[in-house]
Amino acid sequence: MKGFKALLLTVIPLLFACANNDEAMVANGDWNGIGYADAIKGKTQRSYSRLTELGAVNMADYELGYSKGLAEYCNPDFAYQIGLSGQYYEGVCSGTKEGQRFRMEWQRGWNEQN
Known part of the structure; x- marks a missing residue:
């Protein structure tokens, strides 16, 4: 289990670092x-008006992508590692089926990293 946690702590920051910037995705x-x-x-989730600052937004596509990403992010099995990595939690999982468990696991990790 320690190896799995170490792997996650290595992979999660890389996922964030490898994400394309907004301008490149808007251009595409x-x-x-x-x-x-x-x-x-x-x-x-960004508002329509904030997204239009980037360009001609396709809100339906944005919301579809956001829903998919949120389902992956809100997995309470990874919340501890997210907190431990020092990533602040903005409450985006509240209202989801596992939202309370996610928050508790994130808080546990957050408390340990400080």
Whole structure:
């Protein structure tokens, strides 16, 4: 189990580092990717007006990507590692089936890293 945790602590930051920046995804019309990237980083969903600052937004694609990323991010089995890595939790999992468990596991990791 220690090896698994170490692997996750190595892989999670790499996932964030490898994410394309917004400008590149906008240039490719990848609103699904922008939504997914926001959610997998634990960011709150952007409003339509904020997204239009980037370009001609496809809100349906953004929301679809965000939903997919949120489902992956809100997995309570990884919440401890997210907290332990020092990533602040913005509450995006509240209201999900495992939201309370996610918060508790994240808090446990967060408390240990400080």
